[in-house]
Amino acid sequence: MNPEYSDIRKKKIDELISGYPERRAAILPVLHITQKEFGQITSAEEKLVAELLDIKPIEVHEVVTFYSMFNQKKVGKYHIQICSNLTCTLLEAGNLLEYLQNKLGIKPGETTNDEKFTLSTVECLGACEEAPVMMVNFDYHGHLDKKKIDKLLDNLK
Amino acid sequence: MEEKILTKLFGLKDSHTIDVYLKHDGYKTTRKVIMEMKPGEVLEEVKAANLRGRGGAGFPAGVKWGFVPQNIDKPKYLCVNADEGEPGTFKDRYIMNHDPHLLLEGIIIASYAVGIHKAYIYIRGEYENVALRMEKAIEEAAARRYLGKNILGKGFDLDIYVHRGAGAYICGEETALLESLEGKRGNPRMKPPFPASIGLFGCPTVINNVETLSNVPFIIQNGAGKFTRNGLLKDGGTRLFGVSGMVEKPGIYELPIGTSLKDIIFKYAGGMKKGKKFKAVIPGGMSAPVLTADEIDINMDFDSLVEAKSMLGSAGVIVIDEETSMLDVLKTIAKFYSHESCGQCTPCRIGNAWIRKIVERIAEGKGKPGDIDNIHRLAKNMLQKTLCPLGDAAAMPILAITEKFRKELESYIGN
Numbered sequence: 419m420n421p422e423y424s425d426i427r428k429k430k431i432d433e434l435i436s437g438y439p440e441r442r443a444a445i446l447p448v449l450h451i452t453q454k455e456f457g458q459i460t461s462a463e464e465k466l467v468a469e470l471l472d473i474k475p476i477e478v479h480e481v482v483t484f485y486s487m488f489n490q491k492k493v494g495k496y497h498i499q500i501c502s503n504l505t506c507t508l509l510e511a512g513n514l515l516e517y518l519q520n521k522l523g524i525k526p527g528e529t530t531n532d533e534k535f536t537l538s539t540v541e542c543l544g545a546c547e548e549a550p551v552m553m554v555n556f557d558y559h560g561h562l563d564k565k566k567i568d569k570l571l572d573n574l575k
Numbered sequence: 576m577e578e579k580i581l582t583k584l585f586g587l588k589d590s591h592t593i594d595v596y597l598k599h600d601g602y603k604t605t606r607k608v609i610m611e612m613k614p615g616e617v618l619e620e621v622k623a624a625n626l627r628g629r630g631g632a633g634f635p636a637g638v639k640w641g642f643v644p645q646n647i648d649k650p651k652y653l654c655v656n657a658d659e660g661e662p663g664t665f666k667d668r669y670i671m672n673h674d675p676h677l678l679l680e681g682i683i684i685a686s687y688a689v690g691i692h693k694a695y696i697y698i699r700g701e702y703e704n705v706a707l708r709m710e711k712a713i714e715e716a717a718a719r720r721y722l723g724k725n726i727l728g729k730g731f732d733l734d735i736y737v738h739r740g741a742g743a744y745i746c747g748e749e750t751a752l753l754e755s756l757e758g759k760r761g762n763p764r765m766k767p768p769f770p771a772s773i774g775l776f777g778c779p780t781v782i783n784n785v786e787t788l789s790n791v792p793f794i795i796q797n798g799a800g801k802f803t804r805n806g807l808l809k810d811g812g813t814r815l816f817g818v819s820g821m822v823e824k825p826g827i828y829e830l831p832i833g834t835s836l837k838d839i840i841f842k843y844a845g846g847m848k849k850g851k852k853f854k855a856v857i858p859g860g861m862s863a864p865v866l867t868a869d870e871i872d873i874n875m876d877f878d879s880l881v882e883a884k885s886m887l888g889s890a891g892v893i894v895i896d897e898e899t900s901m902l903d904v905l906k907t908i909a910k911f912y913s914h915e916s917c918g919q920c921t922p923c924r925i926g927n928a929w930i931r932k933i934v935e936r937i938a939e940g941k942g943k944p945g946d947i948d949n950i951h952r953l954a955k956n957m958l959q960k961t962l963c964p965l966g967d968a969a970a971m972p973i974l975a976i977t978e979k980f981r982k983e984l985e986s987y988i989g990n
Binding site: 507 | 650659660661662663664665667668699700701702703704734736738739740741742743744755756757758759760761776817818819820821825826827857861891893895896899903904907908910911914915917
């Protein structure tokens with residue numbers, strides 16, 4: 419079956435497109451909404467976005483593959499992205515990544531069997547004053563240590 | 576006490592709301608500009624203030640605005656660079672979170688000066704919550720008629736849109752940002768033509784950083800003279816120094832341009848974390864060449880840092896302690912740039928990939944004699960050989976580390 423947007427998101431998309439002189443300029447905002455709606459951007463979603471913006475599916479694919487935030491395969495309910503850049507690694511983010519790997523039993527880029535967690539490393543998140551930092555979906559969590567990670571993960575249902 | 580231009584409202588309860596902003600003379604400058612000033616007068620004041628770009632390159636904003644052709648039959652655009660991807664940099668997030676209306680006011684005044692009716696805030700994709708805050712602020716401002724059609728009844732129109740990126744460092748480079756905003760891959764463009772003449776959708780475009788624009792209300796309200804009294808004559812105002820790494824009090828410090836780096840680290844940021852020994856500092860975001868202990872007695876302004884063969888860049892100060900291995904630092908830097916190269920120019924695409932491979936091999940204990948020379952040579956071959964500054968941004972810190980810490984790096988290589 420072809421994917422379809424909910425009415426409220428469809429309305430938001432139309433509103434977004436109207437902010438640009440060219441429809442395709444709305445592609446990143448539209449892809450963000452698409453990912454929120456369907457959880458991933460595969461060729462089916464690319465086709466949908468292409469139709470909305472009057473461009474070819476390959477043009478959508480070119481964009482999807484350039485940016486790191488679009489998931490080309492399904493991720494877990496909680497996407498954990500831990501920073502692997504300089505300030506965070508100075509403050510032991512490397513050890514915390516190892517801790518997360520052991521705790522969840524997955525490597526970066528993998529999803530747990532129950533599809534609850536996906537683990538990734540990410541480049542600088544722009545929150546270095548709170549290093550080490552990670553994102554869980556779109557929420558930032560800083561000043562991390564093992565205890566804080568335990569508590570955070572325990573609270574995610 | 577130092578004067579606060581940008582952080583005046585930080586820390587106040589609900590500082591992000593228009594009510595608090597208005598209570599502290601917010602939008603007073605917009606009123607003054609729209610009701611009393613001619614666009615040319617605004618432009619001249621910003622030129623006189625010598626407001627240099629806070630994104631990294633330090634180009635004077637007034638001069639940039641002045642490049643936009645005025646008698647042209649095309650729309651003109653303002654793009655606000657809120658991509659903030661330079662590792663070690665988090666200042667624009669603070670402005671947008673704590674005082675989004677300050678940025679909006681800067682955008683309104685800049686647009687009025689240049690004759691712009693549409694502005695896009697290009698904000699990095701990870702800052703979803705910040706983007707929502709900006710959108711809310713835009714709604715609030717429009718409801719009070721500081722935005723939209725016929726602002727304050729004086730016939731000037733301006734719409735501001737928030738546009739989220741999606742995870743690509745290169746989109747902080749201005750022409751890549753334009754490509755990205757047009758809905759394409761973020762591959763930088765050849766310059767010239769410069770965006771001031773052919774920019775977004777082929778139209779004249781101004782691209783300014785968040786912090787740059789946030790200085791504009793102060794300049795117009797208080798005059799260029801008062802602005803340049805903070806900081807230096809040729810390089811006026813304050814900077815938001817973002818200090819991170821091995822210090823006791825990491826955070827944002829608004830200080831006059833030209834404040835000593837030593838003071839920033841040891842006085843304002845509380846000195847070294849847990850009394851560890853200082854080893855090195857990256858003074859202006861990761862692309863800025865590292866400085867060693869005997870080089871930190873330096874004033875943090877554009878020209879002093881150029882003289883020291885580094886750069887003020889985004890003023891993101893990353894402090895490194897004695898226990899940290901510079902090979903690890905080099906490895907993180909090499910990984911970052913090889914990941915973020917857009918791949919368009921061969922020296923950057925291939926050079927960064929090779930440097931990363933060699934550094935990772937050394938880290939695995941398989942270094943060979945000549946490796947450091949090779950890294951140095953590869954980095955040198957990226958300098959000034961790419962369309963956009965990413966090649967240089969990678970080469971400069973790598974060259975500095977291989978030159979200043981050569982002995983330490985060699986020590987990780989067996990015979």
